[in-house]
Amino acid sequence: MQTQHLYFLKTYYLQSITNPASFQAEKINNLFYTFNIAAAAMLLLVIFLVIYISIKYREKKDDTGEPKQMHGNKKIEALMIGVPMLLLAYFFYETIHVEKQIAPPVNTSQQPDVIITGHQWWWEVEYPGSGVITANEVHLPVGKHLLMEMRSADVIHDWWVPELGNKMDLIPNVNNYLWLDIKKPGSYIGACSEFCGAEHAWMRINVVAQTQNDFESWLAANASNAMLPQDTITMAGARLFQEKTCSNCHRIQGTAASAMIGPDLTHIGSRKEILTGLMKNNEDNLYKWINHPQEIKPGAHMPDFILDKDSVQAIAYYLNSLK
Amino acid sequence: MNKTMMKLVVGTEAMFFVSLIMAFVYMAYNSGFEPYEVSKLDIKTTGIFTLFLFSSSFTFWMAEKKYKNGNIKSLKIWLVITILLGAIFLFGQGKEYIRLINENITLSGSVFGTSFYALTGFHGLHVFIGLIILSIILIMVFVGDFNNSSSNVIGTVGIYWHFVDIVWVFVFTVVYVLPYFTKI
Amino acid sequence: MKELVEISEPKSPFPGVGVSTDQGLLQWISSVDHKMIGIMYLTVSLFFFIIGGIEALLMRTQLAWPMLHFLGPETYNQFFTMHGTTMIFLVAMPAIFGFSVYFVPLMIGANEMAFPRMNNFSLWITFFGGLLLYFSFLAGGAPDAGWFNYAPLNEKNYSSSPGIDYYAMGLLLAGIGSVTTSINIVVTVLHMRIKGMKLNKLPLFVWMVLVNSFLLIAAFPALNAALAMVLLDRQFHAHFFNTANGGSALLWQHLFWIFGHPEVYIVILPPFGILSEVFQVFSRKPIFGYSFVAASSVAIALLAFGVWVHHMFATGLGITVDSFFAASSMLIGIPTGVKIFNWLATMYGGKIKFTVSMMFAVAFLVEFTIGGLSGIAFSIVPIDWQLTDTYYVVAHLHYVFIGGTVFGLFAGLFYWFPKMSGKMLDEKLGKWFFWLFVIGFNTTFLVQHVLGMIGMPRRVFTYPDLPWYGVLNFISTSGAFLMGASSLVLVYLIYKSIKSGKTAGDDPWDAYTLEWATSSPPELKNFDELPVVHGRRPLYDWKHPGSEDE
Numbered sequence A: 001m002q003t004q005h006l007y008f009l010k011t012y013y014l015q016s017i018t019n020p021a022s023f024q025a026e027k028i029n030n031l032f033y034t035f036n037i038a039a040a041a042m043l044l045l046v047i048f049l050v051i052y053i054s055i056k057y058r059e060k061k062d063d064t065g066e067p068k069q070m071h072g073n074k075k076i077e078a079l080m081i082g083v084p085m086l087l088l089a090y091f092f093y094e095t096i097h098v099e100k101q102i103a104p105p106v107n108t109s110q111q112p113d114v115i116i117t118g119h120q121w122w123w124e125v126e127y128p129g130s131g132v133i134t135a136n137e138v139h140l141p142v143g144k145h146l147l148m149e150m151r152s153a154d155v156i157h158d159w160w161v162p163e164l165g166n167k168m169d170l171i172p173n174v175n176n177y178l179w180l181d182i183k184k185p186g187s188y189i190g191a192c193s194e195f196c197g198a199e200h201a202w203m204r205i206n207v208v209a210q211t212q213n214d215f216e217s218w219l220a221a222n223a224s225n226a227m228l229p230q231d232t233i234t235m236a237g238a239r240l241f242q243e244k245t246c247s248n249c250h251r252i253q254g255t256a257a258s259a260m261i262g263p264d265l266t267h268i269g270s271r272k273e274i275l276t277g278l279m280k281n282n283e284d285n286l287y288k289w290i291n292h293p294q295e296i297k298p299g300a301h302m303p304d305f306i307l308d309k310d311s312v313q314a315i316a317y318y319l320n321s322l323k
Numbered sequence B: 001m002n003k004t005m006m007k008l009v010v011g012t013e014a015m016f017f018v019s020l021i022m023a024f025v026y027m028a029y030n031s032g033f034e035p036y037e038v039s040k041l042d043i044k045t046t047g048i049f050t051l052f053l054f055s056s057s058f059t060f061w062m063a064e065k066k067y068k069n070g071n072i073k074s075l076k077i078w079l080v081i082t083i084l085l086g087a088i089f090l091f092g093q094g095k096e097y098i099r100l101i102n103e104n105i106t107l108s109g110s111v112f113g114t115s116f117y118a119l120t121g122f123h124g125l126h127v128f129i130g131l132i133i134l135s136i137i138l139i140m141v142f143v144g145d146f147n148n149s150s151s152n153v154i155g156t157v158g159i160y161w162h163f164v165d166i167v168w169v170f171v172f173t174v175v176y177v178l179p180y181f182t183k184i
Numbered sequence C: 001m002k003e004l005v006e007i008s009e010p011k012s013p014f015p016g017v018g019v020s021t022d023q024g025l026l027q028w029i030s031s032v033d034h035k036m037i038g039i040m041y042l043t044v045s046l047f048f049f050i051i052g053g054i055e056a057l058l059m060r061t062q063l064a065w066p067m068l069h070f071l072g073p074e075t076y077n078q079f080f081t082m083h084g085t086t087m088i089f090l091v092a093m094p095a096i097f098g099f100s101v102y103f104v105p106l107m108i109g110a111n112e113m114a115f116p117r118m119n120n121f122s123l124w125i126t127f128f129g130g131l132l133l134y135f136s137f138l139a140g141g142a143p144d145a146g147w148f149n150y151a152p153l154n155e156k157n158y159s160s161s162p163g164i165d166y167y168a169m170g171l172l173l174a175g176i177g178s179v180t181t182s183i184n185i186v187v188t189v190l191h192m193r194i195k196g197m198k199l200n201k202l203p204l205f206v207w208m209v210l211v212n213s214f215l216l217i218a219a220f221p222a223l224n225a226a227l228a229m230v231l232l233d234r235q236f237h238a239h240f241f242n243t244a245n246g247g248s249a250l251l252w253q254h255l256f257w258i259f260g261h262p263e264v265y266i267v268i269l270p271p272f273g274i275l276s277e278v279f280q281v282f283s284r285k286p287i288f289g290y291s292f293v294a295a296s297s298v299a300i301a302l303l304a305f306g307v308w309v310h311h312m313f314a315t316g317l318g319i320t321v322d323s324f325f326a327a328s329s330m331l332i333g334i335p336t337g338v339k340i341f342n343w344l345a346t347m348y349g350g351k352i353k354f355t356v357s358m359m360f361a362v363a364f365l366v367e368f369t370i371g372g373l374s375g376i377a378f379s380i381v382p383i384d385w386q387l388t389d390t391y392y393v394v395a396h397l398h399y400v401f402i403g404g405t406v407f408g409l410f411a412g413l414f415y416w417f418p419k420m421s422g423k424m425l426d427e428k429l430g431k432w433f434f435w436l437f438v439i440g441f442n443t444t445f446l447v448q449h450v451l452g453m454i455g456m457p458r459r460v461f462t463y464p465d466l467p468w469y470g471v472l473n474f475i476s477t478s479g480a481f482l483m484g485a486s487s488l489v490l491v492y493l494i495y496k497s498i499k500s501g502k503t504a505g506d507d508p509w510d511a512y513t514l515e516w517a518t519s520s521p522p523e524l525k526n527f528d529e530l531p532v533v534h535g536r537r538p539l540y541d542w543k544h545p546g547s548e549d550e
C-alpha cells in the first residue's frame, strides 16, 4: 500500500536494553550483563562436555563388547546440585537488591508526575496539576525522580521503552506505578508490549526527554488553548471539525470539542508523528488518515467518514495549524 | 482399578472446585461484593437443605454396607433414600435460586451474582450428575445386576457421591458461613 | 532358571469386531487396541504439525521485512493464536499421548491399557476438540487473543467473532481427552505392571509419564474452570472478566497460568523420559543416577505449581510476591540441570552410537540448555521487566519447545519407529533431515533473542524499519523456510520407509526394555509370557544373565 509513508528514519540509533538512558535501565543492564557471563559459562560447559564426550566415547570400529556399566556416583550428583544452587543463590540476592532499587514502594497519596492511560491503540498523557492533556508523544524531564501512574481505559496494555528500563502493565480497574529517572535528553522509542487487539503493532511510544527548562516551557505552551483559526480555510476546517462528528470523540481545548474517546488534538500540529508512529505528521498524512482511517490503520476505533475532498483538506489544514 | 480411577477423577474434580472457590474469594476481595446482595442469602433454609445432602452421604454408606452383606433388599431402600435426599437438596437449591432471582440477583446482574451462581451452580450440576448415576445403579439393582456382591461399582460410585458432599462443605462455608459471620 | 510369567489376554478390540478380521478403516476408528490408538495419536499430531507449521510460515512471510502487507492485522492475530494453540494442544500433547499409550503397556509388560474403551474415547474427543477449534475459521473468525487468551480482550465487547467461544469449547473437549488419558495411564502403571517391576524399577520413560499424568490431572482443572468462566461471560453475560462491570482482568491470568506453567512442563517431561531411554541404549550404559533423574521429575512437577506468577511479573503485584516466584522459578533450574548432567554422565565412558535418534538427543542437550538459561533470565525479575513480551520470549519458548520437546519427540520417533512399523527409518535421509532441521531451527530463533533485546515486542503483525529489524527478521524467516523444507524431508522419509524400508527385526538397537521383547510390530496380543523382572533393564538382564542392576 502506497499510502503508508514510512517515516522512521535511519537516523535513530539502535534502541537496545543494553543502551541504558535511565537509572532503572542501567541497573537492569548491569544485572543482565553479569547474568550473561554466568549463563555463557554454563552453556560453554555443556557444549564442551557434549563435544568432548561425543568425540572421546564414540563407538570405535573394531571395538566390540560392552563398556563398563556404571550406575551413578553420589559425589558427582552433589556437585550437580551444589554448583547451580550457589549460582542461583547469588542471582536471587541480586534480584531482590535491584528490585528494591528500581521499584521502591509507592506512597499512593503522592501525586504522580504524569498519568498514562492506555487506549486501543493510543496513549493518553496527563500531567496532573498543570492541566495539560496530550497524546502519544510523551514529554518528560531529565534528572527528576518521576512517578508515573499507569491506567487503562479498555484492555491490558504495557508500557515499554527499552532504553528507559522496566515495563509496566496498564490494567483496567488497577492503578500501577512506575519510577523513572531519565539521565540523558533525547528521543526514545518504545512500544506497547502486551497484546491488545488488532492494532497492537501500531501502539508505539515516543518519549521526548527534555532538560528541566525545556520541559517547563513545553508544558506552559501546551497548557494554553488551541490556536484560533486565522484564515478562511482554517475557519472552515474548524467549523467542519465541530460539525462532522469529530468533536464527539476528540478534544481541542478552547473549543466546544471536549470528548476524550480519541486522542487530544489541541496541539496536534506540534507533534512529530501521528498514529503512534505509523506516519509522519504533516498535512498530507493527516489528509490520508481523515479521508480513509480504516485503510491506514485497519481496526482503529475511528470510522470512515463520508466527506468530500475539500472538507477533508480543510480539516487537515486546520489540524496541522494547531501548533 | 475402578476405584483408583474414580479417586483420580475425584482428584481432578477437586482441583476444579478449588479453582472455582479461589475465583469466588478473589472476586470477593478484589472486585468486592455488594453487602446488600450478600445479605440476601438465606443461611438458615439452605443450612437445613445442607443437612439433607449430608445425611445422603450417610445413607449411601449404609447402602454400601448392606450391599457388602449381600442384603439386596436393604440396598434398594437405602439407595432410594439417598436419591430422595439428594433430590431434596437440589429442590432447595432451586428454591433459593428462584427467591434470589426475584430479589433481582442474577448471573448477569452483578459480580456477586456471577460468582455465586457459577460456584453453586457447578456444584448443583455435580449433584445432578450424581443423581443420574445413582438412578442408573438403582435400575440395575432392580434388574438384578448386583445380585452377587463382588462388583466394586457401588463402592466406586460412593467415592464420587461422598466427594460431592465434601465439596459442599467448602462451598457452603465460603459462600454462606463466612460472609454471615464476617458480614463482608 | 528363568521364571516366566504369563501375560493376560487383551479384551477384544471392539465388542462384536473380531480381532483378526481386517475391517479397513472401520477397524482403525473403532479400535480399542492401545497400539492402534497410539499410532492414530501420532498421525493426528503430524497432521496438525503441518497445519501449525504452515501457519508459522505464513506469519514469518508477513514478518520477513518491515511494513509488508501480506497478512492484515486480523488475519495475523488469528494465525499466531491458532499456531500457538495448535502446536501445544494438538501437536505436542497428542504426540506425547501417542508414545505414552503405545509404549507404556509394552514397557511394563502388559497387553493393554487399564480402560481400553476410555482410551479410544480420549483420542476422538481430543481430535474433535481440534476440529471444533479449526471450524472457527469457517464460522466467522478464529480466536484472536493469543494462546493464553488474556482478559478482558477475550470478552465479547473486544472480540466479537465467535472464535473465542470455539477456543473455549475446543480446549474443553481436548482437555477432557487429556485428563482421561492421564487417568488411564496412571491406573495402568499402578495396576498392570509385570511381576517384579516395582515402582523404583520402572523404565524412566514410564516413570516420567506417570509423574506427568499426575501433573496433568492436577493442572487441567484450572484451565477448565477458566474456560467455563469465559464461556459464562460470553454466552450468559456473567461478569468474571468483564472489567467494565467490576470483573477482574488478573483473575484470568492467575487461573490460566496455574494451569499454563505446569502445562509447559507437561510437554517436556515425557520427552525427558524418551531421552533417558535413548541415551542409555545408544551409549550402551545404564542411566547415571537413576534415582536422581527420577526424583528430579517429581521435584519439577511439584515446583511447577508454585511458579505461575513469573508470567505476570510486569502486572505490578509488588516485589514481595515477585521475589517469591523468582525463587521458585530459579529452583526449577536445579532438578533440570541434574537431568542434563546425568545424561552427560550416562554418555561418559560409553560407546556412543550416533544414530539419528541419538543425534537428536545430543543436540537436545545444547538447544534445551539455551532455552533453559533464557528461562532463568526471566526468573530474575528485573531482567524480565525488560524482556517480557518481546521476541526474547518467543526465542525462549521455541528453544524449549522445539529444542526440548520436539527434539525429544524426534529422538523417540527414530528410536521407536522400527517397533511400530517393523521397518527402519532411513538413517541416511534421516541425517539430512537432522542437519536441515537443526540449522533451520537455530537460524530462525537464535536471532530472535537479539530482536527482543533491541525492542521488538511479540505478537506484532508488522514493525517499523528500525536499525537491524529488517535484516534479523529476514534471517529468521529464511530459517523458518529451511525448517519447512526439512519437514518435507521428514514426511517423505516416513512415507518411503513405510513403503520400502529395511525390515527392522524385533530388537534392532539391542535395547534394554520390554517393548523390544516382542515382534515388530507387536501382535494384537503383545506378549504371551515374559521373565519376571529383577532390574531396571529387564531385557538387558535377560540377554546377560547374572548381571542384574541394583
Ligand code: HEA
Pocket (backbone or CB within 6 Å): A042, A046, A083, A084, A085, A087, A088, C148, C264, C265, C267, C268, C310, C311, C329, C330, C332, C333, C336, C337, C338, C340, C368, C369, C370, C371, C372, C373, C374, C375, C376, C378, C379, C380, C384, C387, C388, C389, C393, C396, C397, C400, C401, C404, C405
Ligand atoms: C517446554 C516448555 C518450557 C520449559 C521446559 C520452560 C522452562 C523454563 N521456563 Fe519457560 N516458558 C515456556 C515454556 C517452557 N519454559 C513458554 C511456552 C513460555 C511463554 C508463554 C507465553 O508467554 O506465551 C515461557 C515463559 C517463561 C517465563 C515468562 C516470560 C515472560 O513472559 O515474561 C519465565 C519466567 O520466569 C520462564 C522461566 C522458565 C524457567 C526458569 C525454566 C526452567 O525450567 C529451565 C531450566 C533449565 C535450565 C536452567 C537449563 C539446564 C540447566 C543447567 C545446564 C544447569 C545449570 C544452570 C544454572 C545454574 C542456571 N519461562
Ligand code: HEA
Pocket (backbone or CB within 6 Å): C049, C050, C052, C053, C054, C056, C057, C059, C060, C080, C081, C083, C084, C085, C087, C088, C091, C092, C145, C146, C147, C148, C394, C397, C398, C401, C402, C405, C406, C444, C458, C459, C460, C461, C480, C483, C484, C485, C487, C488, C491
Ligand atoms: C510446540 C510448539 C511450537 C512449535 C513446534 C513451533 C514452531 C514454529 N514457530 Fe511457534 N509458537 C509457539 C509454539 C510452537 N511454535 C507458541 C506457543 C507461540 C506463542 C503464540 C502466542 O503468542 O499466542 C508461538 C509463536 C510463534 C511466533 C511469534 C508470533 C508473534 O509473537 O507474533 C513465531 C514467529 O516467528 C513462530 C514461528 C514458528 C516457526 C517458524 C516454527 C517452525 O518450527 C515450524 C516448522 C514446521 C513447518 C514449517 C511445517 C512445514 C510442513 C510442511 C511444509 C509440509 C508441507 C505439506 C505437506 C506435506 C502436505 N511461532
Ligand code: CUA
Pocket (backbone or CB within 6 Å): A118, A119, A121, A156, A157, A158, A192, A193, A194, A195, A196, A197, A200, A201, A203
Ligand atoms: Cu496496547 Cu498492545
Ligand SMILES: [Cu+2]
Pocket (backbone or CB within 6 Å): C260, C261, C264, C307, C308, C310, C311
Ligand atoms: Cu512458566
